[in-house]
Amino acid sequence: MSEQNPFGRDYWEERYAAPGLAWSGDPNPVLVTEAAELTPGTALDIGSGEGGDAFWLATLGWNITGVDISTNALEKARTRAESLDLAAAARIQWQQHDLTAWAPPAQSFDLVSAQFMHLPDPSRSTLFAALAAAVAPGGTLLIVGHDVSREVDAHQSHRAALMFTIDDVLAAIDGEDLHVEAAESRERAQVAAHTESGHLRDIVVRATRPRSQAGESR
Template sequence: MSDNFDQTYWDERYGAGNDVWSGAPNPVLVSETLALPAGSALDIGCGEGADAIWLASRGWTVTAADFSAVALERAAARSRNAGVDPAESAAIANRILWEHHDFTAWAPPEGTFDLVSAQFMHLPSVQRTTLFRRLASAVAAGGTLLIVGHDVSDSHHQGHTPPADMFFTAAEVAASLDSALWHVDVAESRPRATKDPGGTVITLTDAVVSARRR
């Protein structure tokens, strides 16, 4: 498998088997957006589609993008069976646009989305800074930017051992947002319990930033 966390890496990882992730939406996405009215959302690094499907089931119109064409095909198939009946499944699937992009080069349209969500989107710091700046620019006035990732303090817990430069803190993301344009509602290290590959319960720490464009 490729050592770079790029399209080749992710296509190989998703192509190696089904259900790379749990199939459930990321809990921080759920907790931080439950109170938001449905609108247009951009889901970056959508993977197998759990977040996009959850948002669409709540009435959001979602653009879901990923490095991996393999993941996008799987996500689209799952969206077509996500409802309790065929009509609901069709409605959910019709609210999602699946897009294949290289996030090191692509920029989403500016000022477009009521919600931009990046859940565990880890790139080397230079590329990540550029991507996060582009994601912030894609948020419409009054919209929400939600960025969640593995806190730098957790780098030793991750089984694939990416370079430390791939991790970040909530403080550094929040500091990159112009206070004249943004109100930062949340910028914190948030612990969560999970299990390691051996089944032992461990505590990880997520970097969580939620900000509203003024």
């Protein structure tokens, strides 16, 4: 793994090649909080990993496109979803893309979710702008990341340059005609053993596209 590109495809293929799950398999807490009351439609899960978020959304009736750079992650996600609930699994399309070279179709998703998608700039800003553009009229954009406005713990300090602030997100999505409904830092419990503190803080940006933009060309 290169310190300059710790999130490249080789790194993630190797990580997801190991037996078992790299993560908990549970949906990210902020997604659960923000999406639980949304009306199911089409969703884009960016950096879908082993599919915890995509599967949870599918159980609620969403039709999801899960995108990840790792084919190993996508295969794990597909296999796990099918083992848990075939009906939910059938609502998920798994796609392999390098997010530094791919953009989703414009105004195509009722929910666009990027949970802890940490990339170096300018790739990060380009991706966030593309995700904002992918939100359909009436749809929601949800971007969540580690809060680096405070002191970063030892586990994350060597990757601090890859993280982002609220202002970074807002600058990237500016001009996409979205209404920002939340732009804040939130505390959550940390269950991993690598931190001394029992809590972490997350950057949370939630924005929506007005329904009046339906049918407008970009």
